[in-house]
Amino acid sequence: MLRLIATIRKEWLLLRRDKAGLTLLFAMPLVLITVMALIQDAPFKDYQEVKFDILTVDNDQGRLGRYIREGLGASGQFNVIDSFGQQPLTEEKAQSLIAEGAYKISITIPKGATAEIVSNANKIVNDISKRMGLASQLPVKAVVADSLAVQLYFDPASKKAFKSAIQQALDNFLTQVQTDLLLERIQMQLKSKDSAAAQDTFPAIKLKAVGLKETGVGAGKQIDVISNSVQHNVPAWSIFAMFFIVIPIAGNMIREREDGSLVRMKLIPGNYGSILSGKLLFFVGICVVQFYLMMLVGIYILPMLGLPRLQLGGDHAAGLLTAASIGVTATAYGILIGTLFKTPNQALNFGAISIVILSAIGGIWIPLEIMPDTMQKIGRLSPLSWGLDAINDIYLRNGNVGYILPDIARLLGCGAIMLAIAAIVEQRRIG
């Protein structure tokens, strides 16, 4: 125990005097998560919180145009713009604004669109009435317009998913208008048949017999945390920064080998494992402190910069266990690199580049779910993805210790394997 405590104290003294190391371990990660959360805020908001300006040219001036304008406005995702420079917006102007990239979407409701829908609804009602032996009374247009359509214009740089979401929303409004008008016509026809009934007692036709309701599942059903820029970036880049501890650890180990202090430690009776354990414990402690400092930034600093506040989930013991497990894996990786490589330059370059690769494939930069299938399979082999999965389970799904055990087992298992390889390599050096 004395050897272990002495080693922890020694590592603390060494780190305290290493200003560059302290900056790398604490200051740079704090800047990194702040910058990453800020610059990735807009892409995260794209489909969740940002309101898009939508140019609307209403050549119809009927119910369809009104429905579309009201529907888009009520969705909370769009600002409907139907005038430009205090003039009603024309289709030509809207097209030029889109082409310039000033706006992303424009819709043009064609003249006579509502009349066409009404005529179509009347035709259906007349047809039904005729089949039921009732007199057909509703007016129908003599000539049916060819391919009358609500015209959409998108900025060519718009993403496919964005275009698809807009098209789906507009399609819903069109269906809604056509259904409403049809029901209204049916109701009118029924009323005219039963003119004796009082208007206010006439039963309304209810279209939505079955609706949609969202309910949470699993351990996290009581909380509702949206995966926003802060919720993804703070834990993700914190894990990335924690893994960067391999650089001071590998440097520290190679320096000890080069300056002979490793030889001195090995010449002293007693198990070298206790010295290594002290080193491991110290750096795991540093990782945990790093992690919670970065979480504090997510909770207190980022909201001051206009970003959402980081939610830590309900099980803080699970969070601590995950942070410590990530720390064990990162420290073990540092020890392995420090053992395998002979010079600090080799170790530092390999360490830094390998962490960037492991983080890229492990879903730190962009969520794993949006990567191609093969990359997802490869990414799930990265220890950084196990750490991020566990953190997401706790913070987003309100998981507990039981929920994250598979990821914790992977992290600790991986750390144990790396330490075993380092021990074998070190043992072979004596031979």
Added chain:
Amino acid sequence: MNSIAVNDLHKTYAGALTPSLRGLSFSFPEGKIAGLLGPNGAGKTTTISILCGLVKQDAGKVRIFDIPQEAGRREQIKRVVGIVPQQIALFPQLTALENLVYFGNLYGFKGKALKDKVMGHLEAFGLEKAANKEVGRFSGGMKRRTNIIAAILHEPELLVLDEPTAGVDVQSRSMILQFLREYNAKGNSVLYTSHLLEEAQQICEDVAIMDEGKLVVQGSPADLINGLDDCRNLEDVFLHYTGHAVRD
């Protein structure tokens, strides 16, 4: 009893074209200051590394105070041997006091007793005023002296020093050699390697000259010098046995 007994030691490092040791044998009686001398590449550092268990020999036997240097007995040997490596095996960012307290802790010493012991040694080596100075800022001589203190914290019966006076000034060298005499006077054994043959001649009671991984000659400096007609000092003896060709 011998402090060190080496018998038919062989060692070839992985990937090396030539063996470092080819049947090296020597022994030194306990309680003496012995010198292991040889030109560059003779195999001195390999021999010391095997003596302290840092490198495993391919063949041959090593006994320290009759304890065989083999798996299961190495801890016992570490307790009686103190090694002063050629490198300054200290943490340059830590002060002398912090370094020595850490190594003392690793030996199992702690508290005031350890601090007093460390301060005593620092004083003996003229380093008490530099106790709280980072070792990285020390002069070469101060580093060498601190390096020696780290090896004697557990008061070993055998002190092995690899080039302990390399790159130090005259005063530091004098202090180190005086310390070795005093340490030996307490009944401890000392094994010492050096390129400085005049120094070896001054303090060693027994020297083994080795070259190309083998023992060339062993004896007291006086006997070795007197045994050869044309030799006036240990350097002449050394050149007689190892030749004048430059070694890399």
